[in-house]
Amino acid sequence: MCLTLRSCFPCRPCRSEALSKSFSRCRFRFFSRTRMRTRSQSADPVGLGVNFPPEKSGKPAGGRRFMKLPKFWGGNKAPTQAVVGIPDSTTAVEHHSPKEEEPKPVALTPEEIFEAEDVQHLCEASQQLIQREEHLFGDTTETDSLTHHAEEVDKLALNYKNLRGLVLKSLSLSLSSGEVSVEALTSAVKAINQEIDQDQQWEKRNRLLPPWRQGDWKKLHDSTLRxxxxxxxxxxxxxxxxxxxxxxxxxxxxxxxxxxxxxxxxxxxxxxxxxxxxxxxxxxxxxxxxxxxxxxxxxxxxxxxxxxxxxxxxxxxxxxxxxxxxxxxxxxxxxxxxxxxLLSPELLAPLEDQYLSKQQEELKTFISRVLEEAEQKWRRGDEPTREDGCFVSHVAYDISQLINGVASSAATVLGDPHKAHIITCQLKDLMQSFQSFHNNVMKQDKPNSRLFIKANLGCIQQFMEVLNKKHHLFQKDVQKNCLQILLVMKESAHIYLLKPVHESLRPQYSKLGTTDWLNKPVVFEQLLDSIESELQELQGAAQSCHEELTGQLHQEVTLEYVRRLLKGKVKLKDKEQQHKAYQRIKANTESLKELFEKTGSKEDWLNDILTTIAEVLKLQDLPAIQMEVVSLGAAFPDFSEKHVSALLKLKTNITKANRKMVKETLSDHLKETSAVVSRPFFSKVQVK
Structure with a gap:
């Protein structure tokens, strides 16, 4: 029997009429529910299939989100109120005659959603269950609800169990592409959020929670995703x-x-x-x-x-x-x-120590092997490798490449460039090993030693470039100490290579600043020829290193020239001799400049020294002499009063009082300026 007949069962005519109309209504309900299975989800409470009237007081019940709902199962209810999808017979008679327009389909019930496992409508199911919950517990005590509505409470608990199961299923498939739709997951998330809000409403009531509310939906969501x-x-x-x-x-x-x-x-x-x-x-x-x-x-x-x-x-x-x-x-x-x-500092520390120790060990072993191979080659009497006519050593290249690679890799592996400094901090000791090998080559002075030192100049330059350009790979003190070691090595290499050159030029040096030098141009020409010959012997280092080496020779030859001149072996008695000395120095300066420029020297500043000295010797007017001396002192603050005195003594026609005035003028200027010596020159020229 259709449930709609029960309300008017005693009246036979009414029963007959109701039976006919109820049959039509049942067909419609089946049809409408079938259609509703294809409807898209809706969050509008009006579409839930329940049309609850407000309470007489007009106040909503069950918290801020929900209307006060009449009781579904048991208790007093309005005669025209119906459970979802089950119309009242009177209402059916009055409002649903076959001639009327077909009504809109009602929403699916939670039971239907759960039975079909329709995960796209979990939001609607949650809304309806919350409304039922509010109907049962909104304005009654827990005891009343559990006592008088036990069947409804059990059914609600079962529905919540089913809801929870489908929600968990949707969440568990969140990351399984193709197994759950965006619509289904969205509906599940909305259902969860609705239930979280309802949990909060129960917390505000300060009442005993129903069994299905004793699990936190937020914790459920979070733990499921975890x-x-x-x-x-x-x-x-x-x-x-x-x-x-x-x-x-x-x-x-x-x-x-x-x-x-x-x-x-x-x-x-x-x-x-x-x-x-x-x-x-x-x-x-x-x-x-x-x-x-x-x-x-x-x-x-x-x-x-x-x-x-x-x-x-x-x-x-x-x-x-x-x-x-x-x-x-x-x-x-x-x-x-x-x-x-991903890992705490406490866990990373031992891993980093293990890694750094291994890298340090490998770096030390590799550098030692590279230096040992170079030393063995030198001891055997072999020549260094030649590339483009220059002697080269792969010591610096191999070591620099390794240091750069290891330090850069360590900065990435450790996630901190500063931690890589632990690897390169031992570079000072390794550089000292290279210096020991370098010094040993020069000390033993084997036939191939000069060739190895020329090759080492290239190594020294490469190391310096790495330390300067890749300074972030090194601690500042390590960089500074290594650069100092390399600078000492370069200076010692220049001394070693240039010493034989100066020994060969000594006979020509001795004639500088003499009467023969002043009167015979051939004296300086012989010196130039000897220098040019020695420059040929100096070739073999890399181009940039050779330029530095010839520049150093250019400076040392100029120093020797000034030193010999200030010794005062030649006396310039009058204006004519002084002018002649001026011309000789100017000519010598041009010849030196031309010769050393051809070999790559870039020490042009040396020309100014000789030119200014020549000007001082030529001038006869005391104020003019004072100006030239001050100019020379301004450019070279290490130009002392002793140097002024030695220079002016070459001019025998200048009085002691005038020499004193010139020296005082220079002294006053140097006191006022407090200039810093950037290019030491005269400090290397010893005078009495």
Missing amino acids: KLVEDRMDNPSTPPPDQVDKSSFQADINSMGRQLKEDLLLVVKVVKKCYPPEQDICNFYAKLYHQTFSSRLRKIADFGLEDKDCIFLLRWVNEYYPQILQKPELASEINPEVLGK
Whole structure:
């Protein structure tokens, strides 16, 4: 019998009429429910299929979100009120005659949704269950509800159990592409949020919670997603073919990392759409994956790792994982600063120490081997390698490449350039080993020693370039000490290579500043010829190193020239001799300049020294002489009063009082300026 007949069962005529109309109504209800299964979800409470009138007082019951609802099962209810989809017979007679327009279909009931496992309508099911809950408990005591409505309460509990099951199923499939639709997940999320709001309403009532409310929906959501993430990280997809040659340890980490990346991209592109923006689901998932990945790595780090696995783990922590979070798609949604490092400093410290110790050991071993090979080659009497006509050594290149590679890699692996300084801090000791080899080559002075020193000049230059250009790889004190060692090595190499040159030129040096020099141009020409011959012997170093070496010779020849001149062996008695000396010095200066420029010297500043000295010797007017001396002192603050006195003594026609005035003028100027000696020259010229 149709349920609609019960309300007027005693009246036979009415019963007959109701039977006919109820049959039509039942057909319509079946038809309408079938149609409603295809309807899209709606959050509008009006579409829930229940049309509850307000209370007489006009006040809503059951909290701010819900209208006060009449009782469904038992208790007093209006004669025209119907349960979902079951119309009152009177209403059916009055309002649903066959001639009337077909009514709109009603919504599915929770029972229908759960029976069909219709996950796209979990939001509507949640809304209806909340309304039933409010009907049962909104304005009655728990005892009354549990006593008088036990059947309805049991049914509501069962429905909530079914709702929870389908919601959990939808959440568990959140990251399974193609197994749950965006609409279904969106509906599940809305249902969860509705239930969270209802949990809060119960908290405000300060009343005993019904059994189905004793589980926090927010905790349920969070724990479900946490379990989902843990399962996916524990069972990542099969490693790609390029992982087969890696250890199981490395393959496992790579698989977890790849799973993390793929899932976070899915969250950003798809799952994010199913949640309200304020829930910040992207950062929530990122936190879950971060914690899970970190937990797995912590377990691995607790065991002793081989060196290669230690490096691999550090690279994942400091390089690969940050690179994943920096992908443009993720960087706009996830804040890595909040996540922090995958491993704590306490766990990273032993791994870093293991890595740094290994790198230091390898660097020291490699450099020692490179220096040993170079020394063995020298001891055998072999010549250094020639490239483009220059003697070269691969010591600096090999060592520099290794240092640069190791330090740069360490900065990446450790995630901190400053930690890489621990590796390069031992460079000072290694550079001292190179200096010892360098000094030993010069000390023993074998037939091939000069060739090796020329090759070493190139090494020294390369080391200096690395220390200056890659200064971030070294601590400041290490950089400073190494540069000082290299500077000493370069100076000693120049002395070693130029010493035979000066010994060969000594006979010509002795004639400078003499009467023969003043009167016979051939004296200086012989010196030039000897210098040119020696310059040929100096060739063999790399181009830039050869230019520095010839520049050093240019400076030392000029020093010897000035030293011999200020010794005062030639006396310039009158204006004519002084002018002649001026011309001779000017001519010599031009000849030296031309010769050394051809060999690559860039010491043009030396020309100004000789030219100014020549001007002082030519001038006869005391104020003019004072101006030239001050000019020379301004350019070279190490030009002392002794040098002035020795220079002016060459001019025998200048009085002692005038010499004193010139010296005082220079002294006053130097006191006023307090100039710093940038290019020492006269301090190397000893005069009496």
